[in-house]
Amino acid sequence: MWTRASIVTISSVPAAAIGFAAFASSMVGCGQVSEVPAPAAADGGQQPIDVDANPGSAVPVAVAGTGDDASRRADASADAGGTASADVNRSEADAQTESSVAAPASADGAASNDAQMTLGLCTGPTGAKASDAQAAYAKWKADLVTSTGARGFRRVLRPNSPNAINTSNSEGTGYGMLLSVAMNDEALFDDLWQYEQLFLDGNGLMNWEIDPTGTGPTAEGTGGATDGDEDMAFALLWADHRWGGKGSLASTYHALALTQIDLVWQHEVDQSRGAALAPGDQFPSGAGVLNISYFAPAYYRAFGQANGKQTDWDKVVESSYTIIAASLNAANKNATNGLVPAWATPAGAPQTANATMPTNYQLDSCRTPFRLGQDYCWYGEARAKSYLAKISAFYQQIGASHIVNGYNLDGTANPTNPTVNQSAAFVGPAGVGAMSDPAFAMLRDQAYAGVATLGELDGSTYYTESWTALSLVMMNGEFWDPAKP
Numbered sequence: 001m002w003t004r005a006s007i008v009t010i011s012s013v014p015a016a017a018i019g020f021a022a023f024a025s026s027m028v029g030c031g032q033v034s035e036v037p038a039p040a041a042a043d044g045g046q047q048p049i050d051v052d053a054n055p056g057s058a059v060p061v062a063v064a065g066t067g068d069d070a071s072r073r074a075d076a077s078a079d080a081g082g083t084a085s086a087d088v089n090r091s092e093a094d095a096q097t098e099s100s101v102a103a104p105a106s107a108d109g110a111a112s113n114d115a116q117m118t119l120g121l122c123t124g125p126t127g128a129k130a131s132d133a134q135a136a137y138a139k140w141k142a143d144l145v146t147s148t149g150a151r152g153f154r155r156v157l158r159p160n161s162p163n164a165i166n167t168s169n170s171e172g173t174g175y176g177m178l179l180s181v182a183m184n185d186e187a188l189f190d191d192l193w194q195y196e197q198l199f200l201d202g203n204g205l206m207n208w209e210i211d212p213t214g215t216g217p218t219a220e221g222t223g224g225a226t227d228g229d230e231d232m233a234f235a236l237l238w239a240d241h242r243w244g245g246k247g248s249l250a251s252t253y254h255a256l257a258l259t260q261i262d263l264v265w266q267h268e269v270d271q272s273r274g275a276a277l278a279p280g281d282q283f284p285s286g287a288g289v290l291n292i293s294y295f296a297p298a299y300y301r302a303f304g305q306a307n308g309k310q311t312d313w314d315k316v317v318e319s320s321y322t323i324i325a326a327s328l329n330a331a332n333k334n335a336t337n338g339l340v341p342a343w344a345t346p347a348g349a350p351q352t353a354n355a356t357m358p359t360n361y362q363l364d365s366c367r368t369p370f371r372l373g374q375d376y377c378w379y380g381e382a383r384a385k386s387y388l389a390k391i392s393a394f395y396q397q398i399g400a401s402h403i404v405n406g407y408n409l410d411g412t413a414n415p416t417n418p419t420v421n422q423s424a425a426f427v428g429p430a431g432v433g434a435m436s437d438p439a440f441a442m443l444r445d446q447a448y449a450g451v452a453t454l455g456e457l458d459g460s461t462y463y464t465e466s467w468t469a470l471s472l473v474m475m476n477g478e479f480w481d482p483a484k485p
Contacts, residue, residue: 118481126447156173194248205267303483342358419458
């Protein structure tokens with residue numbers, strides 16, 4: 001058991017490990033617009049605060065290291081204000097490409113049989129239709145995808161993020177790759193990957209924040225961010241499954257996926273912490289602070305299956321669930337509500353490196369029901385369902401239309417941006433998690449209906465539009481299910 005005394009916080013990271021690690025210590029939550037003072041930079045000035053985000057033919061696999069996998073699986077089977085315009089001159093080519101959205105195969109109307117198969121053990125919302133996901137993608141692409149500053153390719157920009165106006169980041173690149181493969185938009189997928197490849201750090205992973213001109217990473221934007229890196233890896237596997245070959249790239253999607261998976265394993269899985277997922281590649285071994293919302297156990301099963309190293313990746317699955325379980329306890333006052341802390345120690349204790357780092361359930365943490373929802377829907381993981389029952393009961397009691405964008409761990413409201421709007425980054429993943437059990441059908445259906453308006457955009461336009469589209473894709477069964485043969 002790790003104690004606070006044994007934890008090395010980010011503030012002790014050597015000077016050479018500045019970049020995303022420094023960003024993480026200065027962040028106050030993704031998607032938010034904040035006036036919290038930034039920590040002092042090395043020159044005595046103020047570091048900018050990132051306000052977006054901290055900164056998708058397989059067979060089911062069992063969870064390693066447990067003696068009751070079969071019974072668990074069997075039980076599971078039975079049971080900133082408004083949108084600001086971007087300060088960039090969008091090219092004519094952008095306008096032309098934005099108007100064309102390749103529709104996924106499913107038809108309009110109620111969820112198709114194919115969609116229900118893709119949802120696995122989960123049940124999609126009543127009235128879900130593919131056209132909702134298509135509309136969300138079209139809006140996301142029109143508002144956020146540009147060739148300006150992309151050096152011949154295209155990128156996802158952040159148009160209204162204070163101190164980061166019109167920058168791009170690895171997280172948004174990962175979201176864009178997931179969405180473009182979901183919508184059968186191979187040309188955009190290839191462009192986003194080639195943009196990513198222009199800005200690699202010394203470990204071969206994308207520097208997490210790139211300046212608007214495409215010159216290079218911002219002053220605080222060096223180093224990898226694991227959530228974006230793992231989303232890209234899964235998207236590359238998905239591209240191989242959907243398209244095969246290599247599109248306009250130099251190597252095949254399959255080869256690129258295997259390389260990306262290996263880089264995440266080498267540089268962003270902390271072997272000194274029982275294969276716990278580190279927040280980025282610049283966090284030293286044993287850094288002692290983690291971001292639970294990065295944990296994507298369904299991905300790790302797919303990664304292990306793809307590269308034949310299932311035993312290794314099952315360790316990351318196990319560490320993820322162990323840390324999540326440890327973070328829900330009486331001391332944190334969240335034992336029954338599923339409100340995981342934004343940043344925590346491997347022992348599950350809320351951990352902050354300085355006064356501005358969030359430990360409540362905020363615009364990082366809100367992604368957790370989405371990522372664990374995938375693991376239950378696709379792989380029938382009972383621990384995922386147990387977690388989803390807690391967070392879904394909490395949200396359903398509140399009501400989908402009353403979910404705010406921030407909570408203390410005890411369940412009291414602590415919104416980042418207390419406005420009249422809602423954030424799809426909260427409501428969408430809540431709806432995905434609610435698909436795990438018919439008991440939460442009301443939450444599921446109401447969350448879907450709200451997100452499908454495309455208007456729950458409180459905070460960062462980039463972040464909320466991304467989560468609008470991702471959530472609608474998932475709830476319509478348009479995500480690739482790697483557990484399907």
